[in-house]
Amino acid sequence: MLKIAFRTILKTKSLTFVQIFGFSIAIATATILFLTAMFELSFDKFHKDIDRIGVVYIETNTANGTNYNTSVAAPLAPLMKKELPDVEEVSRLFNGNILLRNGDKELRSNNKYVDQSFFSMFDFELIAGNKTALDNLDGLVIDENTATALFGTTDVVGKTVEFNQTGTWENNVVTAVTKSVPANSSIQFNSLTRFEKSPQYQERMNEWTHKDHTLLVKVKSSKLDDRKFADATRSFAQVHYNDEITKLKRDGAKPDEHGAYINIHLLPLSDLHLTSVEYGSIEKTPFPWILLLISGLILFIAGSNFVNLSLANSLSRIKEIGTRKTIGGTTFQLFKQLWIESFIICVIGLILGILFATLLLPEYNATLGYHFKIAQLFDPVNVAVFLAAFLILTLITGGYPALRMARANIIQSLKGTGKIKSTPMQNSLTVLQFAIAIILCIATIVISFQLHYLTNRPLGFNKSEVVSIPIGNSIDGQQALERMRIELAAHPWAKSVSGSDINLGRGRDNSTSTSRFGFDHEGKEIITNFLRIDYDYLKTLDIKLIAGRDFNKSFGTDTNAVLINKEMALAVGGEDAILGKPLGMDGSPTVIGIVDNFNFQDLKQQVGPLTMSVNPNIFPVQYIFVRVETNDLAKTLEDVESIWKKVNPRSNIAASYLDENTQNLYKNERRFGKIVITGASVAIVISCLGLFALTVLLINGKIKEIGIRKVLGSSISNIILLLSKNFIKLISIAFLIAAPIAWIAMNKWLQSFAFRIEIKWWMPALAGLIALAFAMLTIAWQTYKAARVNPVDSLRDE
Numbered sequence: 001m002l003k004i005a006f007r008t009i010l011k012t013k014s015l016t017f018v019q020i021f022g023f024s025i026a027i028a029t030a031t032i033l034f035l036t037a038m039f040e041l042s043f044d045k046f047h048k049d050i051d052r053i054g055v056v057y058i059e060t061n062t063a064n065g066t067n068y069n070t071s072v073a074a075p076l077a078p079l080m081k082k083e084l085p086d087v088e089e090v091s092r093l094f095n096g097n098i099l100l101r102n103g104d105k106e107l108r109s110n111n112k113y114v115d116q117s118f119f120s121m122f123d124f125e126l127i128a129g130n131k132t133a134l135d136n137l138d139g140l141v142i143d144e145n146t147a148t149a150l151f152g153t154t155d156v157v158g159k160t161v162e163f164n165q166t167g168t169w170e171n172n173v174v175t176a177v178t179k180s181v182p183a184n185s186s187i188q189f190n191s192l193t194r195f196e197k198s199p200q201y202q203e204r205m206n207e208w209t210h211k212d213h214t215l216l217v218k219v220k221s222s223k224l225d226d227r228k229f230a231d232a233t234r235s236f237a238q239v240h241y242n243d244e245i246t247k248l249k250r251d252g253a254k255p256d257e258h259g260a261y262i263n264i265h266l267l268p269l270s271d272l273h274l275t276s277v278e279y280g281s282i283e284k285t286p287f288p289w290i291l292l293l294i295s296g297l298i299l300f301i302a303g304s305n306f307v308n309l310s311l312a313n314s315l316s317r318i319k320e321i322g323t324r325k326t327i328g329g330t331t332f333q334l335f336k337q338l339w340i341e342s343f344i345i346c347v348i349g350l351i352l353g354i355l356f357a358t359l360l361l362p363e364y365n366a367t368l369g370y371h372f373k374i375a376q377l378f379d380p381v382n383v384a385v386f387l388a389a390f391l392i393l394t395l396i397t398g399g400y401p402a403l404r405m406a407r408a409n410i411i412q413s414l415k416g417t418g419k420i421k422s423t424p425m426q427n428s429l430t431v432l433q434f435a436i437a438i439i440l441c442i443a444t445i446v447i448s449f450q451l452h453y454l455t456n457r458p459l460g461f462n463k464s465e466v467v468s469i470p471i472g473n474s475i476d477g478q479q480a481l482e483r484m485r486i487e488l489a490a491h492p493w494a495k496s497v498s499g500s501d502i503n504l505g506r507g508r509d510n511s512t513s514t515s516r517f518g519f520d521h522e523g524k525e526i527i528t529n530f531l532r533i534d535y536d537y538l539k540t541l542d543i544k545l546i547a548g549r550d551f552n553k554s555f556g557t558d559t560n561a562v563l564i565n566k567e568m569a570l571a572v573g574g575e576d577a578i579l580g581k582p583l584g585m586d587g588s589p590t591v592i593g594i595v596d597n598f599n600f601q602d603l604k605q606q607v608g609p610l611t612m613s614v615n616p617n618i619f620p621v622q623y624i625f626v627r628v629e630t631n632d633l634a635k636t637l638e639d640v641e642s643i644w645k646k647v648n649p650r651s652n653i654a655a656s657y658l659d660e661n662t663q664n665l666y667k668n669e670r671r672f673g674k675i676v677i678t679g680a681s682v683a684i685v686i687s688c689l690g691l692f693a694l695t696v697l698l699i700n701g702k703i704k705e706i707g708i709r710k711v712l713g714s715s716i717s718n719i720i721l722l723l724s725k726n727f728i729k730l731i732s733i734a735f736l737i738a739a740p741i742a743w744i745a746m747n748k749w750l751q752s753f754a755f756r757i758e759i760k761w762w763m764p765a766l767a768g769l770i771a772l773a774f775a776m777l778t779i780a781w782q783t784y785k786a787a788r789v790n791p792v793d794s795l796r797d798e
Contacts, residue, residue, distance in 0.1 A: 015309055016345060018309060018689055018692065019305075019306060019309045019310070019345050019349070020345055020348050020349045020352065021689075022302055022305050022306070022309075022349075022685075022686050022689040022690075023302050023305075023306060023345070023346060023349030023350075023353065024348075024349045024350075024352035024353040024356060025302075025353070025356065025682060025685070025686065026298050026299055026301065026302030026353070026682065026686055027299075027302075027349060027350055027352075027353025027354065027356075027357070028352075028353040028354070028356035028357040028360060029295065029298050029678065029679065029682045030295035030296075030298055030299050030353075031353060031354060031357040031374075031377060031386075032357050032360065032361065032364055032372075033291045033292070033294055033295035033298075033675065033679070034291075034292070034295050034377075034382070034385075034386065035372050035376055035377060035382075036288070036291050036368075036370065036372070036675070037288040037289070037291035037292045037295070038288075038376075038381075038382055038385075039183075039184060039370070039372070039376075040273070040274070040287060040288035040291070041288045042184045043184045043185065043186055043270075043272070043273035043274075044184070044185060044186050044187075044269050044270060044272065044273065045184070045270070046123060046182060046184075046185075047121075047122050047123045047269065048123055049121070049123075049218060050268075050269050050270050051222070051223045051224060051268075051270070052088075052218050052219050052220075052221065052222070052223065052224055053121060053122075053216060053217070053218050053219075053224070053268075053269040054216070054217055054219070054224045054226070054229075054266030054267055054268050054269055055070060055214060055215070055216055055217075055266065055267045055269065055272055056070070056072055056076070056080075056214075056215040056216070056217055056264060056265070056266060056267075057069060057070045057265050057266075057267055057277050057282070058070075058072065058262060058263070058264060058265075059262065059263040059264075059265055060244075060248070060261070060262050061248070061253055061254060061255055061256055061260070061261050061262070062248060062251070062253045063248075063251050063252040063253045063254070068277050068282045069211065069277070070214055070267075070277045071211040071212060071213065071214070072092075072211050072213065072214070072215045073204075073207060073208045073209070073210060073211050074092070074201065074204050074205050074206070074207065074210070074213070075205065075206055075207070075208060075240075076215060076240070077090045077091075077092050077115065077215050078090075079236075079240060080215075080217065080233075080236075083236060084232065084233065084236060085220075085232075086219050086220050086221055086229070086232060087217055087218075087219060087220070088218045088219060088220045089117040089120050089121050089217070089218040090115065090117065090215060090216070090217050090218070091114050091115040091117050091118045091121055091195075091215075091216050092113070092114065092115055092195045092213050092214070092215055092216075093112055093113070093114055093187070093213060093214040093215070093216060094112070094113040094114075094195060094198045094212065094213040094214075095110075095111075095112065095113075095213075096111050096112075096113060096165060096198065096199065097109065097110060097111060097472070097473065097509070097511075098111040098163060098164060098165045098191065098193075098473060099163075099164040099165075099472070099473045099474055099650075100142070100146065100150060100161050100162065100163060100164075100191065101150075101161070101162040101164070101169065102150040102151060102159075102161055102162070105149065105150050106474075106650060107146065107149055107150065107652070108472060108473075108652050108653065109142070109146060109190040109191040110188060110189055110190045110191070111165075111189065111190065111191045111192070111193060112187065112189040112191075112192050112193075113192075113193055113194065113195045113197060113198040113213075114134065114192055114193075114194070114195055115134075115194070115195050116134040116135050116194065118134055118192065119131035119132075119133065119134065119176075120218075121216065121218045122187070124178050124179070124181065124185075125178060125179040126176055126177070126178055126179075127144055127154050127177045127178065127179055128154060128155065128156070128157045128176060128177040129141070129157050129174075129175050129176025129177060130176065133175040133176030134175070134192065134194060136173070136175060137194050137196060137197070138171075138172055138173060138194075139172070139173060139174075139175035139176075139193070139194065140161055140163065140172040140173065140174050140175060140191060140192070140193055141174075141175060141176045141177070141178060141191060141192040141193075142156075142161070142174060142177055142178075142190065142191045142192075143177070143178045143179070143180050143181060143189070143190050143191070144177055144178065144179055144180055145180055145190070146190045146191060147174075147177050154177050156174045156177060157174055157175060157176065157177065158173065158174065159173070159174050160172070160173055160174075161173075161174055163193070164473050164474070165197075165199060165473060166199055166473070167473065167475075167476055172193070183371060184273075186269070186272045186273045195213075198213075208240070208241075208243070208244075209517065209518070210517070216269070217266060219266075224266055224268055226265055226266050226267070226268070229264070229265065229266045230263050230264065230265050230266075233263070233264040234258060234260055234263065236264070237260065237262045237263060237264050238260070238262075241262045244261075244262065245261045245262055247520070247525045248261045248262075248525075249261065250523070250524075250525075251524055251525050267282075271284060274287065274288070283752065287668075287672065290672075291675065294440070294675070294676070294679040297436045297440075297679075297683065298679060298682055298683055298686065299389070299393055300432070300433075300436070301433045301436060301437070301683055301686045301687055301690065302393075302686055303393050303396060303397040304397075304429035304430070304432070304433050304690055305433075305686055305687075305689050305690035306342070306345075306346075306397040307397055307400055307429065308429070308430075308690050309689075309690075309692075310342060310397075342394070342397065343394055346390075346393070346394040346397070350390060354374065354377070357374060358374045361373070361374060367674065368671050368674060368675075369667070369671070427730055429690070430687075430690060430691065430727075430730050430734075431730050431733050431734045431737070432734070433683075433686075433687040433690055433734075434687050434730070434731050434734035434735075434738075434771055434775070435734040435735075435737045435738040435741075436683055436687075436738075437680065437683040437684045437687045437734075437771055438734055438735055438738035438739070438742070438764075438767050438768055438771050439738045439741055439742045439745070440676060440679050440680035440683050441680045441684065441767035441770055441771060442738065442739070442742035442743075442746065442763060442764050442767040443676050443680070443742060443745070443746055444673070444676055444677045444680045444767075445763045445766060445767055446742075446746040446749075446750070446757075446759055446763060447669070447672070447673040447676055447677075447746075447749075448673065448677075449757050449763070450669075450750060450753070450756060450757050451666065451669060451670060451673055453755075453756070453757050454603055454666055454669075454753075454755075455663065457603065457755060459598060459599040459662065460543065460544075460596055460597055460598025460599055460607075461504070461541040461542055461543050461598045461599075462541060462542035463504070463505075463657075463658040463659050463661075463662055464658075464659060465627060465628050465629065465630065465633070465657070466540065466541065466625055466626065466627050466628075466657065466658040467625070467626040467628060467636075467637060467640045467655050467656070467657055467658075468503055468504065468505075468507050468623055468624075468625055468655060468656055468657070468658055468661055469484075469623065469624040469625075469626070469640070469644055469655040470503070470507055470508065470509040470511070470622070470623055470653040470655075471499075471621065471622055471623060471624060471648070471651075472509075472648070472650075472651060472652070472653055474648060474650040474651070475647075475648045475650070475651075476620075477499065477620040477621035477622055478534075478616055478620065478621055480621075480624065480647055480648055481497070481498075481499040481534060481621050481624055483647045484497055484624055484626070484643070484644065484647055485497045487643050487646065487647060488626060488640075488643060491639070491643075493628050493629050493630050493636060493639075494626055494627075494628055494640075495627045495628065495629050496536050496539045496540040496626075496627040497536065497540065497624065497625070497626050497627075498533065498534050498535065498536040498537040498539070498540040498541075498624075498625050499533070499534040499537075499621040499622075499623060499624045499625060500531055500532065500533045500534070500537065500621065500622070500623050500625070501515070501531065501532040501533075501619040501620060501621060501622045501623070502514070502515060502531055502532075502600075502622070502623070503622070503623045503661065504541075504600065504658055504661060504662065505658060505660075505661025505662040505663070505664055505665055506661055506664035506665055506667075507623070507653075507655075507656050507661050507664075508653055508654040508655070508656045509653045512665070514529060514601065515529065515530040515531070515532075515619070516528065516529050516530065517530060517585075519583070519584050519585040519586070520584050521572055521583060521584035521585075522572075522573070522584065526568075526571055526572060526584075526609070527608075527609065528564075528568055528571070528608075528609040528610065528611045529600065529601075529608050529609060529610045529611070530610075530611050530612075530613070531600065531610065531611070531612045531613075532612075532613055532614075532615070532618050532619035532620075532621070533551075533612045533613070533614060534614055534621055535551050535552070535553055535614060537551075537612070537625075538550050538563075538595065539627075540625050540626070540627045541598075541625065541627075542627075543595050543596065543598055544595060544596040545593055545594070545595055545596075546566070546575075546594055546595065546596050547575050547579055547593065547594040548563075548579050548580070548591070548592050548593030548594055549592055549593050550563070550593055551563070551592070551614045557590075558592065558614060559613075559614060559615045559616070559617075560587055560588075560589050560590065560615065561589050561590045561591070561592045561613075561614075562583060562589045562590070562591055562592070562611050562612060562613050563591075563592065563593045563594070563595055563611075563612040563613075564578070564583075564591055564593075564594055564595070564609070564610065564611050564612070565594070565595050565596070565597050565598070565607070565609065565610040566594065566595075566596060566597045567597055567607055567608055567609045567610065568609035568610055568611055569594050570609075571609045575594055578591050578594075579591055579592075579593075579594060580592070583611070585611075587615075589613065589615075595612075599755075602665040602666070603665075603753055603754060603755040604752060604753050604754055605754050606754040624644075625658075626640055628640070633657065637655060637656075637657065640655055641654065641655050684770070684771060684774055687771075687774075687775075688774050688775060688777075688778045691727065691775050691778045691779060692778050692782060695723075695727075695778065695779050695782040695783065699723065699782065699783065706719060709722075716784060719783065720779075720780050720783045720784060723779070723783045724776065724779050724780070724783065727775060727779050728772070728776075731768075731771060731772050731775055734771070735764075735768040735771070735772075738764075738767075738768075739764040739768070742764060742767075743759060743764065746759060747759060
């Protein structure tokens with residue numbers, strides 16, 4: 001049976017090649033998307049108690065709506081552990097880059113300040129030491145890469161490491177070494193130290209207004225229940241957030257259905273990676289499910305094509321099927337033989353598809369920043385899911401055409417007049433194929449234009465030709481800034497130098513942060529973003545001053561003055577009411593100037609109130625900005641870095657241009673866009689292969705009609721138009737189905753951006769034209785070949 005199957009497959013090389021090629025491309029694409037989706041869904045699953053761990057977020061009902069925030073105050077964790085019966089363990093998590101040194105070896109470490117219960121909550125694998133490693137306040141836990149870089153070995157428990165977080169070196173003892181943190185962990189670190197050692201902890205350990213870290217909670221219940229947790233913590237919140245609740249009531253806030261102004265929630269750790277908790281919203285991304293949907297749709301298209309191509313291939317086997325039935329072959333035997341042939345083609349397509357995926361993975365990883373290996377496909381769970389999908393696909397795609405061919409009429413088959421005609425089901429499959437392709441094509445167009453808009457939209461500051469330099473911990477920020485001013489003064493291409501505690505965009509240190517706090521102003525609570533900047537900040541970034549004046553070193557009182565943006569001015573009564581007047585925050589700084597709104601955060605968020613100060617006692621300068629004027633950006637960046645190395649020889653983080661930084665904010669969107677573009681391309685190619693199959697079916701059924709029309713004087717172009725009408729109709733139906741679905745889906749995606757494009761009518765129209773153009777090329781070529789056949793040969797077919 002297998003020998004006959006292989007012999008039959010080799011007889012129809014062209015159609016078999018198209019079947020295998022289309023199926024293998026679909027398998028390769030689906031495999032890569034499947035690996036990506038399973039990786040995204042696997043985050044944090046290696047923690048055995050993941051169902052009992054959650055991240056605390058605070059829901060605040062204000063006069064302007066509901067806000068959500070994962071940043072909490074230092075006193076919250078110990079009080080929750082003490083007063084809430086269902087809380088088993090808590091661990092605060094504060095991010096901070098530190099310097100570690102052993103002799104002449106020094107490196108920068110991504111450090112997490114955590115509580116001593118950290119290893120009781122999480123299952124990060126330990127190479128050396130044990131879960132009591134953080135019981136000692138001066139204990140230091142490092143990962144294997146850090147241990148090897150500092151000591152050349154991982155056998156370092158008990159050894160001393162110098163530790164620098166604020167410019168001063170201290171001695172710490174290594175108490176444990178972990179394996180490198182898995183890539184699918186939401187908590188990434190190179191080192192761990194106690195939360196009590198975080199900067200300014202002593203000053204803020206009892207302060208409820210300063211919220212700067214994340215809190216993770218492990219409950220005693222068998223599974224975390226957020227609704228139950230929120231109910232249990234309602235009275236707790238009323239007691240400990242009483243001052244904040246009083247201000248909310250004063251400012252006209254409206255309570256929820258439970259009468260609460262502040263609720264404490266738990267976001268399950270399993271959802272953390274896929275959930276964005278912004279100040280004004282909480283949103284879970286469907287990214288991995290979209291990947292699985294796209295891979296499923298591509299496999300559906302490939303399966304549809306397989307059916308159509310199998311039926312087209314059956315035209316050459318009508319007499320063979322009739323003969324087999326005449327000599328006693330049953331429908332089941334024929335079905336089994338035909339299905340085995342289809343199964344062999346599917347298996348060949350599967351093997352080639354996995355091979356293509358293996359070859360494409362390195363480029364995919366390099367483009368999208370993943371580290372996948374094809375071996376990950378053979379994880380037991382992945383194998384089970386993948387094989388189940390493959391078997392179902394082959395059963396349907398091979399079984400349906402085999403059943404139709406096996407049930408063909410014997411007499412017509414022996415006469416050679418039997419036909420496997422195109423059916424409503426086949427037409428429906430074609431419509432669905434092209435509907436899917438058009439949806440992906442519309443998505444590609446909308447995503448491309450939105451990303452172009454994000455790239456080119458004015459941000460309220462000039463990001464061109466501005467170099468951003470992360471300062472790090474090995475040098476005082478203010479001293480570094482002043483020394484850079486002196487060094488760069490000798491270079492005419494350096495036009496201006498300034499600094500800030502927060503970068504614009506995401507630089508080479510891969511860090512983004514915000515600073516926000518509230519204060520009472522004239523009996524009303526004001527929430528403002530805050531920037532500690534230095535002199536010439538507006539000049540360096542070309543930010544427009546619309547009222548008042550900029551900071552000036554000749555005014556000694558400017559360290560107790562602030563600049564605010566238009567949104568902040570509106571929040572405190574308007575430009576005329578606040579300019580020259582003090583704000584109600586600590587120190588009562590005077591507002592000396594008002595700047596135009598600029599996007600100091602990404603374009604997913606509206607520009608909020610912003611306050612800027614040059615007071616060096618508030619926050620240290622963390623980034624230096626240098627405006628340059630040059631025709632060779634790469635060479636100038638090298639020059640700036642060379643000067644920076646002279647100022648700070650221990651610097652180990654590269655500088656970057658603000659153009660690059662702002663683009664880095666949308667890496668996930670670009671990754672999503674590239675995946676959708678790839679999916680759309682594959683879907684259109686495979687759909688055209690399916691169209692090729694239907695065209696073969698149609699033309700083989702109209703050979704005599706084509707010959708007669710040519711004899712009666714029809715031109716080749718008229719014949720092509722006649723045979724294309726049905727396909728144009730099918731693609732038009734596909735467009736009518738796809739356009740509204742894509743419109744709704746992409747509008748929802750665009751809602752995640754505060755600044756976004758509008759979907760124009762021509763975007764779906766363009767996608768439809770692209771699909772139609774590819775389809776017409778496929779149809780026209782096959783029809784042209786049939787129309788050129790000599791009518792004599794067509795008419796003597798019987």
